[in-house]
Amino acid sequence: MPSVLVCVDAGVETITLNRPEKLNALNPEMHAELRAALERAADDAEIRAVLMTGAGRAFCTGQDLAERDVSAGAAPIDLSVSLGSHYNPLVRRLRALPKPIVCAVNGVAAGAGANLALACDIVIAARSASFVQAFARLGLVPDSGGTFFLPRLVGTARAMALALLAEPLSAERAEQWGLIWKALDDARLADEALALARGLASGPTKGFGLLKKAIYSSASNSLDAQLDLERDLQREAGVSEDYREGVTAFKEKRPPRFKGK
Numbered sequence: 001m002p003s004v005l006v007c008v009d010a011g012v013e014t015i016t017l018n019r020p021e022k023l024n025a026l027n028p029e030m031h032a033e034l035r036a037a038l039e040r041a042a043d044d045a046e047i048r049a050v051l052m053t054g055a056g057r058a059f060c061t062g063q064d065l066a067e068r069d070v071s072a073g074a075a076p077i078d079l080s081v082s083l084g085s086h087y088n089p090l091v092r093r094l095r096a097l098p099k100p101i102v103c104a105v106n107g108v109a110a111g112a113g114a115n116l117a118l119a120c121d122i123v124i125a126a127r128s129a130s131f132v133q134a135f136a137r138l139g140l141v142p143d144s145g146g147t148f149f150l151p152r153l154v155g156t157a158r159a160m161a162l163a164l165l166a167e168p169l170s171a172e173r174a175e176q177w178g179l180i181w182k183a184l185d186d187a188r189l190a191d192e193a194l195a196l197a198r199g200l201a202s203g204p205t206k207g208f209g210l211l212k213k214a215i216y217s218s219a220s221n222s223l224d225a226q227l228d229l230e231r232d233l234q235r236e237a238g239v240s241e242d243y244r245e246g247v248t249a250f251k252e253k254r255p256p257r258f259k260g261k
């Protein structure tokens, strides 16, 4: 079985992490398959939104710890190698994809798995799901963007406690804190996630790509730089076919039919 399932339908590429017996822990094969799926999403104009989720009872529990030989005689492991070759490119790829990514967190999201979810654009979670910054339990620093996303999403106080205590945060609390968009009843998650992704896939894809860039640039920009960026991105959005369609549809009092261009 592939460790990542990919299905394209109605403009949505659904990516399902598929090592359920390991709670979808990440290994190099999974990284390679994820990379291929995201490259396809970037290159294929038919794909206008991505939906990421996990098979089985977990979303993803981060790095596959069974692959690390930490026995007394083993050579020390340089974890920067796998961050540099796998995890950091994955987070960068998710953020840079000029199409919306919905993450449906169907169960526990731990370690790099939690931060993989936070790297997506809209995160929804089953009420039974939880988010665990498990790194401190292993003597590690939150990675895969965790130290960037957490303080920005929930503030330093909560980010620090989540990282130091490594306690599970329920999906409902994650919603209350603004870590994620919504917690949903478990039975509704899959359908709602697909409906959300399909809705996004019929939106103004080009404009969505530009707005991702604008929102994510704001974390490191001054107001002046951000205003300049908005001006430049709006110039691009304003010459898109979808802008023309959006204004025409408004004037004609009908729903827009966006083509994503």
Ligand code: LHQ
Residues within 6 Å of the ligand: 021, 022, 023, 025, 061, 062, 063, 064, 065, 066, 079, 082, 083, 087, 108, 110, 111, 112, 113, 134, 135, 137, 138, 140, 143
């Ligand atoms: C696993 C894993 C897993 C292997 C469940 N690996 N098998 C580090 C290094 C380098 C670069 C990148 O980043 C990182 C950061 C990381 O991501 S390090 C990993 C951080 N993640 C964790 O520490 C989570 C480890 N897992 C757990 O604490 C538990 O599995 C949780 C609390 C998530 C779920 O507990 P349970 O519901 O009791 O399930 P379980 O523990 O019985 O797990 C089921 C199976 O999945 C089990 O295998 P087995 O053969 O015994 O049935 C686990 O060993 C396996 N599994 N996570 N990350």
